Amino acid sequence: MAEQAIAGRTRELLARHGLVLKKSLGQHFLTDPHILNKMIDAAELGSDAGVLEIGPGVGALTERLAEEAGSVAAVELDARLVPVLKELFLSSPHVHIIHGDAMKLDLGQVIHTCLGDTSRRSVVANLPYYATSPILMRLLEERLPLDRIVVMIQKEVAQRLMARPGTKDYGALTVAARYYAETEWVTRVPGHVFIPRPQVDSAVIRFHIRKQPAVEVADERLFFRVVRAAFGQRRKTLLNALAANLSEGKRKKEVNEWILEAGIDPKRRGETLTLEEFAGLADVLDRKARDLIRMAGK
Numbered sequence: 001m002a003e004q005a006i007a008g009r010t011r012e013l014l015a016r017h018g019l020v021l022k023k024s025l026g027q028h029f030l031t032d033p034h035i036l037n038k039m040i041d042a043a044e045l046g047s048d049a050g051v052l053e054i055g056p057g058v059g060a061l062t063e064r065l066a067e068e069a070g071s072v073a074a075v076e077l078d079a080r081l082v083p084v085l086k087e088l089f090l091s092s093p094h095v096h097i098i099h100g101d102a103m104k105l106d107l108g109q110v111i112h113t114c115l116g117d118t119s120r121r122s123v124v125a126n127l128p129y130y131a132t133s134p135i136l137m138r139l140l141e142e143r144l145p146l147d148r149i150v151v152m153i154q155k156e157v158a159q160r161l162m163a164r165p166g167t168k169d170y171g172a173l174t175v176a177a178r179y180y181a182e183t184e185w186v187t188r189v190p191g192h193v194f195i196p197r198p199q200v201d202s203a204v205i206r207f208h209i210r211k212q213p214a215v216e217v218a219d220e221r222l223f224f225r226v227v228r229a230a231f232g233q234r235r236k237t238l239l240n241a242l243a244a245n246l247s248e249g250k251r252k253k254e255v256n257e258w259i260l261e262a263g264i265d266p267k268r269r270g271e272t273l274t275l276e277e278f279a280g281l282a283d284v285l286d287r288k289a290r291d292l293i294r295m296a297g298k
């Protein structure tokens with residue numbers, strides 16, 4: 001379908017159902033067929049592929065997914081859109097429309113129930129801006145049975161995901177994404193291809209989910225605590241940031257020794273550390289914590 005046709009159909013559906021879009025739900029509907037095709041190509045679908053779509057809106061992307069994938073499960077929060085979607089996909093039994101909140105639903109169960117007959121699974125979605133990071137983190141942290149994720153997100157978040165250590169965009173989100181997946185920039189998306197036009201530009205990013213995390217750590221929760229502590233106060237040195245956020249009353253001298261033991265200069269800023277350096281540091285802290293527990297038990 002051409003851009004004008006998608007835009008016309010979107011407006012017609014909204015008018016026919018008397019729907020006023022809610023900015024609070026990130027409702028900006030895509031009208032550009034070239035961008036839709038880029039997302040479809042990036043997802044590398046086929047009849048053996050199952051797709052979880054988050055936020056189908058009035059179904060522009062869902063329709064393309066339905067053409068290219070074996071099964072589609074589309075989770076929409078806005079109850080007003082659910083009957084519109086059900087009507088659109090009435091004669092497509094491989095498309096499952098689910099009314100629910102992607103931040104709360106048991107997504108593993110949705111995948112199992114709706115996409116169980118497919119051999120590889122992806123998420124393909126134009127995510128609502130207000131919930132991009134929490135939804136992405138859920139998809140990655142919960143270790144859902146997914147091979148890849150192709151998402152359209154705010155350009156600034158995409159830049160954070162792709163950032164290199166030492167740059168202003170590099171942060172806890174970058175480290176977390178890289179821990180679970182390889183990230184790849186697909187395309188930039190200008191604001192004028194949406195109804196209504198958002199104030200920001202977007203980008204499409206592809207995640208290849210790793211079978212194993214990028215680095216091995218003894219205690220994953222501690223690893224992410226170290227990462228959050230290091231980025232919590234970006235202007236501080238690693239020593240000061242960790243002493244303030246993580247050391248639970250330990251003197252700075254000890255924290256300094258831990259960082260040195262991990263082979264890192266304590267005067268560096270947390271934002272310059274690579275994934276491997278964060279992992280090494282978390283493992284030193286884990287060893288120290290175990291030593292303390294062992295000594296307390298003697």
Ligand SMILES: C[S@@+](CC[C@H](N)C(=O)[O-])C[C@H]1O[C@@H](n2cnc3c(N)ncnc32)[C@H](O)[C@@H]1O
Pocket residue numbers: 025026027028029030031054055056057058059060061062075076077078081100101102103125126127128129131
């Ligand atoms: C950016 S629009 C994308 C719409 C459509 N997929 C498209 O590309 O045109 C985001 C969609 O996510 C829905 N949404 C917002 N929060 C949600 C949530 N927590 N769970 C599921 N859907 C949500 C909105 O109602 C909206 O339909």
